[in-house]
Amino acid sequence: MPTNAAPVMIKPHIGYFPGSVNIGLLLGDTGAILIDSGLDTQTAKKIRKGLDELAQPLRAIIQTHSHADHFGGNAHLLTVFPEAVVYAPPLEEAVIRYPILEPVYLNMGAVPFEELTNKFLLAEASRVDRLLPASGEIEIDGLKLDVLPLPGHSWQQVGIVCDNICFAADGYFGADTLEKHKLPFLVDAHETLLSLDKLLKTHYEGYVPGHGPFERSIEQTVMKNIRWHRRILEKIEEMLAEEECTLEHLLARLCGELQISIGNMTSYVLYRTALMGYLAGLLREERICYRFDANRLLWRKRT
Numbered sequence: 001m002p003t004n005a006a007p008v009m010i011k012p013h014i015g016y017f018p019g020s021v022n023i024g025l026l027l028g029d030t031g032a033i034l035i036d037s038g039l040d041t042q043t044a045k046k047i048r049k050g051l052d053e054l055a056q057p058l059r060a061i062i063q064t065h066s067h068a069d070h071f072g073g074n075a076h077l078l079t080v081f082p083e084a085v086v087y088a089p090p091l092e093e094a095v096i097r098y099p100i101l102e103p104v105y106l107n108m109g110a111v112p113f114e115e116l117t118n119k120f121l122l123a124e125a126s127r128v129d130r131l132l133p134a135s136g137e138i139e140i141d142g143l144k145l146d147v148l149p150l151p152g153h154s155w156q157q158v159g160i161v162c163d164n165i166c167f168a169a170d171g172y173f174g175a176d177t178l179e180k181h182k183l184p185f186l187v188d189a190h191e192t193l194l195s196l197d198k199l200l201k202t203h204y205e206g207y208v209p210g211h212g213p214f215e216r217s218i219e220q221t222v223m224k225n226i227r228w229h230r231r232i233l234e235k236i237e238e239m240l241a242e243e244e245c246t247l248e249h250l251l252a253r254l255c256g257e258l259q260i261s262i263g264n265m266t267s268y269v270l271y272r273t274a275l276m277g278y279l280a281g282l283l284r285e286e287r288i289c290y291r292f293d294a295n296r297l298l299w300r301k302r303t
């Protein structure tokens with residue numbers, strides 16, 4: 001779904017540009033504030049057109065996390081609006097300034113293969129001017145915003161709350177996105193579930209996720225996310241009860257079971273990292289363990 005140049009307004013000063021990545025829009029005292037900037041220059045041009053139609057200069061971009069599809073529009077927008085201030089959470093900001101870090105970590109720290117340097121994994125670099133606090137209130141262009149820590153999908157991802165509307169980033173996925181991805185990307189399943197529990201306890205007037213529809217209540221969607229992750233964790237645990245597995249073997253078995261067919265390097269590294277995130281969660285919860293045998297790292301269920 002391409003990003004729409006016309007924003008959907010939820011309140012007179014709060015809205016979003018709907019698209020495959022939703023981009024939040026807040027209207028401050030002197031101009032617009034974006035929450036994330038989408039995938040690329042093409043998206044950024046549509047956003048710019050939307051801002052021009054609203055006669056709003058861009059004052060700030062708040063990054064929720066450092067995935068390429070959430071900050072790839074920065075480079076173009078900052079050329080057009082050089083005075084705009086970019087905010088990002090600590091650690092995430094490092095990847096936004098040095099985007100090569102994303103394909104590097106996905107490639108186990110080694111130099112990324114050519115195939116991994118596509119725009120979905122490698123965005124253009126952007127400056128970051130200010131660090132967001134870990135949580136609590138900040139004021140930008142006269143608007144009081146709450147920073148809601150939502151780690152798990154990315155290390156220090158945050159949601160942003162403005163006037164009771166929550167921009168939840170990839171803290172949860174819309175139901176269709178979950179069905180499509182099957183094995184959702186995350187770096188820590190344990191933290192992901194804690195963040196989902198946190199969202200479940202909130203009662204804001206409305207929620208805009210990074211991927212999915214705007215909803216007044218997210219109870220059902222968040223419950224679906226929780227059940228989805230728990231089912232995957234249980235599946236992994238069952239597989240590791242049946243036999244000890246290397247990461248590679250486990251990935252093949254799990255993808256087979258979830259009817260995922262990996263056909264390119266990008267999907268492979270994303271699914272492999274997600275599986276590692278689930279294993280990290282299970283390990284932290286002391287549900288699995290590992291040992292080394294014949295120079296192989298073998299995972300198994302804890303008895």
Ligand SMILES: [Zn+2]
Nearest residue numbers: 065067153170
């Ligand atoms: Zn993301």
